[in-house]
Amino acid sequence: MSLAESLSRWSPPGQTRIPFPSKLGAFVGRGFKIWWSYKLWVALDLLGTISFVLVYWFLSTIVSPERIRAAGYGESFFSFALVGIAYYQFLWASVQSLSRAIRDEQWMGTMETLLSGATSFPTVLLGESLYRFIEAAVFLVAALLVGAALGPLGLILTPATVLSALVLSLFLVTSHVAIGLFSAAMVLRIKEGDPVVWAFNWFNNLLSGVLYPIALLPPALAWVAQALPLTYALDGIRRVLLRGETLAGPAIQGDLAFLLLWTSLMLPLGLLAFRQSLRSVKRRGELGTY
Amino acid sequence: MDYALEVEGLSKTYRKRKGFKVRETPALENVSLRVRPGEFVGLLGPNGAGKTTLLKILCTLLLPDGGSARLNGFDVLKQSEEVRRSIGWLHGETGGRALYWRLTARDNLRFYAYLQDVPPRVARERIDTLLDFFGLRGDADRQVLKFSTGMKVKLMLARALLHNPPVLLMDEPTVGLDVRMARETRDLLRSLSAELQKTILFTSHNLTEVEKLCPRVAILHRGRLIADDTTPNLAARLKTREIVEVKAMDAWRPAEVHRLQRLPSVKSVEADGENTLALEVDEAPQAILELAQALGTMGVRVQHIAQREPRLEDVFLHLTGEPTTATKPPTPETAPRETPE
Numbered sequence: 001m002s003l004a005e006s007l008s009r010w011s012p013p014g015q016t017r018i019p020f021p022s023k024l025g026a027f028v029g030r031g032f033k034i035w036w037s038y039k040l041w042v043a044l045d046l047l048g049t050i051s052f053v054l055v056y057w058f059l060s061t062i063v064s065p066e067r068i069r070a071a072g073y074g075e076s077f078f079s080f081a082l083v084g085i086a087y088y089q090f091l092w093a094s095v096q097s098l099s100r101a102i103r104d105e106q107w108m109g110t111m112e113t114l115l116s117g118a119t120s121f122p123t124v125l126l127g128e129s130l131y132r133f134i135e136a137a138v139f140l141v142a143a144l145l146v147g148a149a150l151g152p153l154g155l156i157l158t159p160a161t162v163l164s165a166l167v168l169s170l171f172l173v174t175s176h177v178a179i180g181l182f183s184a185a186m187v188l189r190i191k192e193g194d195p196v197v198w199a200f201n202w203f204n205n206l207l208s209g210v211l212y213p214i215a216l217l218p219p220a221l222a223w224v225a226q227a228l229p230l231t232y233a234l235d236g237i238r239r240v241l242l243r244g245e246t247l248a249g250p251a252i253q254g255d256l257a258f259l260l261l262w263t264s265l266m267l268p269l270g271l272l273a274f275r276q277s278l279r280s281v282k283r284r285g286e287l288g289t290y
Numbered sequence: 291m292d293y294a295l296e297v298e299g300l301s302k303t304y305r306k307r308k309g310f311k312v313r314e315t316p317a318l319e320n321v322s323l324r325v326r327p328g329e330f331v332g333l334l335g336p337n338g339a340g341k342t343t344l345l346k347i348l349c350t351l352l353l354p355d356g357g358s359a360r361l362n363g364f365d366v367l368k369q370s371e372e373v374r375r376s377i378g379w380l381h382g383e384t385g386g387r388a389l390y391w392r393l394t395a396r397d398n399l400r401f402y403a404y405l406q407d408v409p410p411r412v413a414r415e416r417i418d419t420l421l422d423f424f425g426l427r428g429d430a431d432r433q434v435l436k437f438s439t440g441m442k443v444k445l446m447l448a449r450a451l452l453h454n455p456p457v458l459l460m461d462e463p464t465v466g467l468d469v470r471m472a473r474e475t476r477d478l479l480r481s482l483s484a485e486l487q488k489t490i491l492f493t494s495h496n497l498t499e500v501e502k503l504c505p506r507v508a509i510l511h512r513g514r515l516i517a518d519d520t521t522p523n524l525a526a527r528l529k530t531r532e533i534v535e536v537k538a539m540d541a542w543r544p545a546e547v548h549r550l551q552r553l554p555s556v557k558s559v560e561a562d563g564e565n566t567l568a569l570e571v572d573e574a575p576q577a578i579l580e581l582a583q584a585l586g587t588m589g590v591r592v593q594h595i596a597q598r599e600p601r602l603e604d605v606f607l608h609l610t611g612e613p614t615t616a617t618k619p620p621t622p623e624t625a626p627r628e629t630p631e
């Protein structure tokens with residue numbers, strides 16, 4: 001049978017629809033297959049996770065635990081720093097997921113193909129970032145497990161604390177999606193990594209209490225730290241994992257409220273910026289270039 | 291729906307900022323084109339004429355400055371998702387870059403099936419059929435990075451057909467294909483148009499291919515549509531003129547071409563293949579006598595001189611007034627040339 005005959009029996013386009021979650025699943029599957037095809041990356045990613053945990057473990061043997069205790073986050077610097085760093089890595093990977101995905105599509109030359117299908121652009125956006133987000137979450141858990149293997153972390157894991165930690169993690173990410181969208185909008189246009197986001201990242205790292213309690217910061221900087229969502233997310237997650245507080249507690253609710261507020265203010269702006277950038281690139285005919 | 295493709299006054303200028311200046315490259319100027327369902331139209335034009343620009347606007351990958359375009363009844367600006375569902379697009383120029391090289395051929399098609407809303411169960415059967423047709427069944431589970439250029443183009447063709455779209459926008463689909471596969475692809479496109487009433491817009495620099503394949507031809511030149519007619523009609527435009535072909539042993543020098551141009555019976559001279567000139571003349575027999583004499587006095591060693599039927603290529607060269615990529619202009623004066631003994 002000729003191909004034309006086969007085609008004559010195929011249904012025309014638009015008669016079937018693939019459900020939204022399956023489409024997202026296709027992006028995740030594709031991302032995993034590409035990652036898996038770089039055997040060296042797989043090895044390096046695993047090695048990287050183990051080595052950064054080791055570094056903070058050695059650090060913890062040097063730093064005294066008194067100041068951690070004074071700040072109200074349990075007994076151990078290692079536990080404090082590990083939660084901070086693991087979450088910070090997780091956040092950074094999530095924030096960058098979209099811009100990195102776009103950069104990859106540009107390099108591979110698949111940007112135009114991707115947008116020439118019948119899938120809407122918000123679905124493509126979500127699909128693009130979802131794989132890396134899952135990857136980041138897996139490494140977060142892996143980092144905590146490696147840490148636990150090195151000595152007692154003293155994490156308090158009950159159903160209520162795990163649920164609380166998950167909710168806080170989710171809103172930690174949504175509060176930073178806008179930053180990711182700004183970055184992706186820039187990358188779409190200038191075809192390079194975005195320096196503004198790298199700067200924000202360092203700033204965030206230094207001020208949000210990733211490695212030390214913000215109580216140690218000079219007052220002016222501590223004040224700035226109060227405006228950053230990561231500060232609230234880390235405060236909440238540490239209270240939950242290191243002290244056993246839950247969503248029922250007022251401190252956690254305060255943190256969550258701030259994250260929600262930040263999300264609802266910034267997310268629309270991020271989406272707008274990305275949409276503008278896409279239009280501009282489509283106008284200039286530079287969608288497929290790198 | 292009367293037209294599968296309805297383009298009205300489409301304009302596009304690329305703007306790039308360079309320091310304080312904005313560089314403008316006009317690519318399409320007021321282009322209008324109507325194509326009925328099932329028509330097979332060849333879109334021709336020299337490099338940079340605006341063919342890819344037009345096709346990308348129709349795929350919604352590029353926003354026009356002015357004018358409108360409807361595809362399969364959907365507006366490219368307002369109903370872009372429906373438009374993309376209705377088209378199979380292929381950009382042969384990319385040489386296969388538009389695929390995920392780290393994935394296998396089958397995984398590439400599977401992922402695209404998701405993007406085009408073809409459910410996995412349906413997609414599986416279609417993918418097998420397509421891979422069979424394009425002779426890729428044996429390579430289905432190899433990574434695309436190990437494919438040759440032609441294999442990648444075949445895979446892109448398969449991808450363009452996967453969702454069975456009514457309109458095919460084929461931007462140089464036969465680039466990089468070997469002789470047999472190029473021919474099979476032409477046969478496929480012909481039967482898709484004839485038997486399944488697919489609407490096809492096809493660009494190629496191979497005019498013989500277009501002449502054989504497309505009953506209708508549109509020619510873009512510097513962003514303007516300068517011709518749009520049936521292929522026989524276009525060829526007949528030159529029927530009032532006759533073509534004499536002169537092939538020399540050596541490359542032509544500009545001075546020689548100039549002298550031929552000044553002969554009273556010669557209307558125009560175009561390069562036409564290796565050491566060959568195509569001359570438009572009023573009456574071939576008389577012109578051949580005149581030419582033979584002139585060539586003799588110039589000392590040009592002639593290999594072959596004869597009248598021939600006007601071809602699409604002659605019309606193309608006549609209308610666009612410049613040689614195609616396939617034919618090089620005569621060699622410059624600096625090129626060494628033996629003098630006849």
Ligand SMILES: Nc1ncnc2c1ncn2[C@@H]1O[C@H](COP(=O)(O)OP(=O)(O)OP(=O)(O)O)[C@@H](O)[C@H]1O
Nearest residue numbers: 284285286304315317336337338339340341342343
């Ligand atoms: N992204 C872009 N930015 C600026 N100018 C562009 C861009 N893409 C194309 N152009 C210009 O627009 C004009 C038309 O280009 P286009 O690619 O549509 O030509 P084409 O007919 O497809 O040519 P070819 O036969 O070489 O493929 C050219 O002058 C080209 O330089």
Ligand SMILES: [Mg+2]
Nearest residue numbers: 341342383461
């Ligand atoms: Mg082109």
